Amino acid sequence: MSYYILGAAVLAIILYFVITYIRVGKALTSLTQEEFIKGYRKAQLIDVREPKDFDAGHILGARNIPFTQFSQRYKEIRPDKPIYLYDQNTSRTGRAALFLKKKGCTEIYQLRGGFKQWSGKIKTK
Numbered sequence: 001m002s003y004y005i006l007g008a009a010v011l012a013i014i015l016y017f018v019i020t021y022i023r024v025g026k027a028l029t030s031l032t033q034e035e036f037i038k039g040y041r042k043a044q045l046i047d048v049r050e051p052k053d054f055d056a057g058h059i060l061g062a063r064n065i066p067f068t069q070f071s072q073r074y075k076e077i078r079p080d081k082p083i084y085l086y087d088q089n090t091s092r093t094g095r096a097a098l099f100l101k102k103k104g105c106t107e108i109y110q111l112r113g114g115f116k117q118w119s120g121k122i123k124t125k
Contacts, residue, residue: 028097028108043082055125086111
């Protein structure tokens with residue numbers, strides 16, 4: 001009997017991750033660094049990492065709106081302009097994209113591989 005419960009729990013967890021993956025895929029487009037560079041200057045470039053990570057180094061021209069502050073600060077992001085998101089390794093950009101999509105944003109992009117893969121210009125404080 002306990003094997004059925006364990007199996008059901010594992011299946012539920014797998015199903016949750018598959019559904020989340022599909023939802024994130026519909027909410028944003030993942031771009032290579034070259035594609036990201038072509039468009040981010042005409043868009044809103046948002047770093048969703050925490051301020052200490054942002055201060056240690058960020059893409060030139062990025063604004064820091066940590067994902068932990070999205071519910072308070074999302075109105076700083078215009079829904080009518082493209083949004084380019086990045087974090088350290090893309091774990092938070094998916095959740096940020098789902099949140100922004102619910103708020104009416106439609107053009108949402110992420111840097112594939114995140115900041116740790118970035119080889120372009122950076123700024124530090």
